[in-house]
Amino acid sequence: MLTRGHVVIDTEACKGCDLCIDACPPKVLVMTTHTVNARGYRYPLLAPGCTGCKACSQICPDFVFQVYKLAVPVDVSLDELSETGESR
């Protein structure tokens, strides 16, 4: 997946509303299914392919996202990566 952006997620601030999930154009955000934060809410995880488009941060009612544009786009394929791997 060509990944041009990245987001930092303040998972403790999330209220699990799912708005970001639908808003993300490349659909790279996925909701946890079993894990919840301290207040009991599920929260989003990021799969590769973020474009840094800010859709998630603009629609999140709880200001959970920080959005970055990568200096250089990278092609991240999760399967290829080690658990602690740096992208190529």
Place this chain on the structure above:
Amino acid sequence: MLTRGHVVIDTEACKGCDLCIDACPPKVLVMTTHTVNARGYRYPLLAPGCTGCKACSQICPDFVFQVYKLAVPVDVSLDELSETGESR
């Protein structure tokens, strides 16, 4: 003047606003010029030619008029009449 209607005027109720004067289609109402009622207002007088159209009573803010239709139209010319004269 062919006269088809007549009005009774409660001159004491009049507040001298002149609205009836302009409203009367055949212009048969004329305002007194020197005479006033007990509250000091001028009031309308009726010349021959009334049609009984009710314009005066409908516009008078002080309910001064009673309007009648004559059973038979009469041709009243003031000049021909004696001071106490009956019409024809």
Place this chain on the structure above:
Amino acid sequence: MTSQLMEGSGAIAEAMIAAGCRFFAGYPMTPFTEVLEHMAKRLPVVGGACVNAESELEAIGMAWGAAATGTRAATGSTGQGLSLMQESIAEAAMAHLPLVILNMARAQGDYFQATRGGGHGDYRTPVLAPMDVAEATQLAQLAFHIADTWRNPVVFFGDYYLAHTYQSVDIQPIDFGPVPAKDWALDGSSSGSGRAKLVSPLGDTKQRDNVGYDLSDYYMRAAAKTTAMIEGLDRLVDIGHCDDADLVVVAFGTAGKYVRYAVDQLRAEGHRVGYVRPISLFPFPDAALRDAATGAKLVAVYENNQGQMIDDVRLSLEGAVPVRFIGGLSLDSSGFGIAPDFDVEVLRRRIDAVLTDLGGTP
């Protein structure tokens, strides 16, 4: 009917319906909201009408209109909403409209507003303040009876606890006796009769020979009617343990329930303390209070505000017994609940402190 578990607001609504209330209008505001919800659900079922008014000003206007037709009508609100209604309450009194107004107050700071009339002029409204849901179901009905008897708005002074406490209640219509026939009520039928009716804060008779209203005459008659109402109304009060009390504690509404409870306990422990709980805040049970306090060394006033009813206590006693304030504003942070101070222990400590000052019985 057997006992049912009902939330206070629902119980008040049902009691109003039992009293024959067939029109209600209101605008949501905690803790008044649930009364409105209940009326919106129930009134159409019993052949009445409930309008979700767009504001408190409009709500009381609608209730005014309905009341003018002789329909038992009510409205209400809380704090800000009640303040907005003051113009209408004052003038509805001048127009002799029987109207019940619920003040589901957030604290007890609206005492002056209710008892002195927050509006302009010399009107007064009877004020009833129940201590709990059971009493509320009776006073809500009495309010309509008083309103119809005196053709005057009546204020029902509740609070958050009253609205949100569930209690087992058995609501039955109470017969308070007959009320005057509503021959003044409008339905259009007197129009064109030569004696068309008039309901107005400016006068109550058409001036057939004259022009305009004779305000001064009408206002004087209204004032006389108010005076008669004040004299004619029962002054309701709940008094306990006062006969040989050194200390009499005065409190109303929910606070009164807490005080009663604390005083009962203190009595059981041998302290010479009694309580007086005014139920009708206006007219105030001044003579009863004075009687009850005779012989006491001190009268303590507990209210959940900065000191308002204390004026009526002092006016009742006129120096005969010293008066001390042991209440105070106390709010929980949500702004909805009343008071962390609504705690029997806090109260006991305050009363104990006064008792100690007085020489510490037992």
Place this chain on the structure above:
Amino acid sequence: MTSQLMEGSGAIAEAMIAAGCRFFAGYPMTPFTEVLEHMAKRLPVVGGACVNAESELEAIGMAWGAAATGTRAATGSTGQGLSLMQESIAEAAMAHLPLVILNMARAQGDYFQATRGGGHGDYRTPVLAPMDVAEATQLAQLAFHIADTWRNPVVFFGDYYLAHTYQSVDIQPIDFGPVPAKDWALDGSSSGSGRAKLVSPLGDTKQRDNVGYDLSDYYMRAAAKTTAMIEGLDRLVDIGHCDDADLVVVAFGTAGKYVRYAVDQLRAEGHRVGYVRPISLFPFPDAALRDAATGAKLVAVYENNQGQMIDDVRLSLEGAVPVRFIGGLSLDSSGFGIAPDFDVEVLRRRIDAVLTDLGGTP
């Protein structure tokens, strides 16, 4: 400046302008209307703004907004209009807004509303009631000083006579001393600074670490401020002939001027009668009244209503001296003027009757 003949309402307007009032909003209602007309004409000339508000609710909202910027602002009305403003007055007090509110009352029936606060909750507003145009031009200025000193709405309690009496007055700005700096006032400049200001009835500090408002803390602080204000304010009163008086007559506002005049005459004729004229109705000059009445056999209260200030008189005296009501509602039929009873002769007769009861000096 030399003396000028001015109508009371114009004089009040000019005095407000002299006090630095630069914003006014109002809705016509006799006898408040002429103040509005005068402000509409004059404020733009002195660099201020006057808005012909579309209702009283909007008028006080506008004044609230202007006051929040630190501008000296005022509004006002009469009777019904004042009642409509009660929500805003109550909450403006909670928001600590210095705001002057003119109640150009039609009679004296708004005493309770002004002194107890017709709105909800535990706020209080200082109330100033001049007896004539000359005093009004001073009190209108003092009102702004008090409002700024205590960051609280202040009620100026006038009436029809005050509004419509012409008098020769010489309006000069009065220096009442410094007022606290308005570092709380809004102008947008603190936005984005990390310490943006907040003016609200819900709180006065942004909760940087926390979420939402801490209402209970804020309300307790507001209550404490109100208490400090009540203790800190001068209690203004005009007392005459009381030293050896058997009878003390209490009256306020225009009624007070009539009573003063009648008492002066009676004194001149040898009667042992004095008067007390509260100028600040809230806080009430209780100690001064009690002092003045000490030694008297009776205190008589004259007010143009069914008996309201009499409560404060009785609370001041607490039974030390008997109190009798000699006032009463009295309206002329237009509803504008105050009272046929505002007549020195009527008053003299009432006072004479009391004196006769007391044993008839001289």
Place this chain on the structure above:
Amino acid sequence: MPSSGTERELLLTGIGGQGVQLAAQLVARAAVIDHREVMLFGSYGGMMRGGNTDATVVVAEGPILAPPTVPFAWASIVMHHDYWSFVKERLRPGSLLLVNTTVFRGEIPRDGLHVFDIPATDIAVDAGNIMTASVVMVGALSALTGLVSLDALLEAVPQSLPPYRTKHIELNQAALRAGFGSVARDALPAWDGARC
């Protein structure tokens, strides 16, 4: 306790169209010009013509203690017999009473009062305008008592008329002079000494 100097109460009564309110304004403004304290309270019967209209003016040497409506008057100007009963009960022995004899119908009690019969409406017509009858009376009052000076009254005229009535200035000044000339001077001085 402020103790004021002499207070002189003047009552004016008449019906609409006689200029009573303007006359009262003239007296009040003239008093200011004369460096006296003054108070004026007027009332009139609203919109309809022919209603009553009256005014109370108090002129004093110090701060005024009298309330807006006074129990007794030192002087009065009565333009019309309607509504004069209100004035009558407020006159004291020794009070001054100026009556517009052109219009007044009825009995005037003369015992104990200083009554002056003045054909004010006639004088006004002669002076140019029937509407200035009350102003004529004020001119006469000035001559009789010096309550306010003629000069001050003349100066007060432009101040008392609205901008669109400036053409009436001379008319009213003429009426003042005519009234002033129609009676004896200083018959009953309002003030001790002669400050004006």
Place this chain on the structure above:
Amino acid sequence: MPSSGTERELLLTGIGGQGVQLAAQLVARAAVIDHREVMLFGSYGGMMRGGNTDATVVVAEGPILAPPTVPFAWASIVMHHDYWSFVKERLRPGSLLLVNTTVFRGEIPRDGLHVFDIPATDIAVDAGNIMTASVVMVGALSALTGLVSLDALLEAVPQSLPPYRTKHIELNQAALRAGFGSVARDALPAWDGARC
């Protein structure tokens, strides 16, 4: 002065999602079915999940004198360690304390209290739904004290659920029975005699 019979105060506390308010409702409605007087006052921390939630229930044989929030409780159900301090200070010597041991972390003072350790959340999971833990507790309370009867509780379930939750009726009834069966019967009877 009404003098009431015995009043039994029950406090319930927990966090959102544990069914505390429903449990309180069940007790209150069951008390009515048992022909007792009852009062219930609940409060919960608004919109956000995980906030505290508590309730006061008073069951009595006559009219209730106790105010909505009581100074001391005869019994308490503690579902979670957060917010339990509020309950702690209201327990008297001899008070009954039911603790949800599955979740509770911390010390429980046992001196002078009748403490019952009940793994309510575990029992609830076994009975079919983790959300019914508080209901389990109420079943246990019924068995231990007879404050309200099991039959009444079972009958109260449908009354206490909103229409769109009728599918939960059996689940909650199962939880009541599971709780009831998890403890000894009549360990500390609430009432003298046995009206129910």
Place this chain on the structure above:
Amino acid sequence: MSGLRVKRVEGLRVLSTREAPADARLVDDFTPSLIDVGAHHLCPGCGEPIAMRSVLEIIEELGVINRAIGIFGIGCYTGFSNNLDCEVLQALHGRAPSLATGVKRAKPDTVVFTIQGDGDMVNEGLQEVIHTAARGERVTCIMLNNGVFGETGGHITATTVLGQRTKNTLEGRDGREHGYPIRLSNMLADLEGVAFVGRCAVNSAGNVARTRKMIQRAFEAQLNDEGFSFVEILTMCPTGWFIETQEAPEYLTDKLAATHTLGVVKDIAAR
């Protein structure tokens, strides 16, 4: 035989108007039968009594007299409410539509109308009438629009046209400073729930006739359960306009009606 007698007044020979000719038929009496007393305190040339007359005549003509209730606002017309032989419920300034709602909901068989001024309806009580209209209440609201607070002596209202001089807009209403007039009829017409809206005037006999038609249609909408109905009647206020009574009809046409244009604004039956 008609018996018209001549007399001389001010040098003119005119007909005697003290009494009716013997054989004539009365076609319009001094006041409609629902007016008890014609005399009132309103100014000479005021348009409000003219409008009120039309309302009462229509009520009579529709035969709904004995179920009619009029709810009055506060303005110059208020004093006149006392003269009517029609049940009157007096409202506070601005609040009449809510009272009308309460009356109609409590007694759906009544015929309910309000009489309010422009100050009452477009200033103090603007939201009352809008909400009532949006609710589609089966009531008829009638606004007497003279573009000023007549009662207080001629002050600006929310309908005052640009340029008009009032007591508190001495240099004339200036849009930038005092805002722009609200055309209430147009605003209400856009609301669902509203069946009929018309704007008319009483400054000429023809306009009075059109006014009567609109009032009639408005009441019919109520009687037919079509929804909320509204008639705005432009009325002369020579006092508040600071002009002579004779000039008022023309002033109305030239000024008021230039902004508040006459005509039916909405009629759902006409669709």
Place this chain on the structure above:
Amino acid sequence: MSGLRVKRVEGLRVLSTREAPADARLVDDFTPSLIDVGAHHLCPGCGEPIAMRSVLEIIEELGVINRAIGIFGIGCYTGFSNNLDCEVLQALHGRAPSLATGVKRAKPDTVVFTIQGDGDMVNEGLQEVIHTAARGERVTCIMLNNGVFGETGGHITATTVLGQRTKNTLEGRDGREHGYPIRLSNMLADLEGVAFVGRCAVNSAGNVARTRKMIQRAFEAQLNDEGFSFVEILTMCPTGWFIETQEAPEYLTDKLAATHTLGVVKDIAAR
């Protein structure tokens, strides 16, 4: 070099979102700089914070921060006013436009905006905003329209669409019984004195972008002294709509926006 680290959560291998890659450029921070504290008590999925974010971002972008004053109504959003680094004047329920008028008239150099709910603006304070708009006050009013009183728990407002179930219209809003929704933007657009009116929504990223454009234009109208400006923002209220948070954006489009249609309603500059 971008340093994206992988971790395993719930069996998925996803990117670590605890920190930013070393060489990446921040393009959107958690909150705009005019929000001090992001945390708030509003419900999950509430649209109001999204709208508020947009407003504050535009104020920042326009460079008028240090003359901006926000005037808040009473609704769910009120608690959030405390989180802003923008001067806030708190109004009573419904009264914000009058306060805004007072502020702007007293200090014409400020940039004044209100934040109000539909209950605040179309119920309690309907006439405040209409009068303020008609006066052409140089202020910007922003309505967060979710079609319910969120704060009180989901009751009918004057904008609630037909058929919607609320706590006091249990069978859904019925026009005959509960009246018809008021489309405030359309009503305001007809007033002279109004420079800009737009209706937008925050239920998708695209709509948020359009919302920002309208807010920007509205403030520009104020800054250019063009007149009154108004933005109505449709916001999700899953709690008051009694639906799941995920369903809310679609519900907004299908229900709210079907009556309150999106788009620029008036722009005098576009003429």
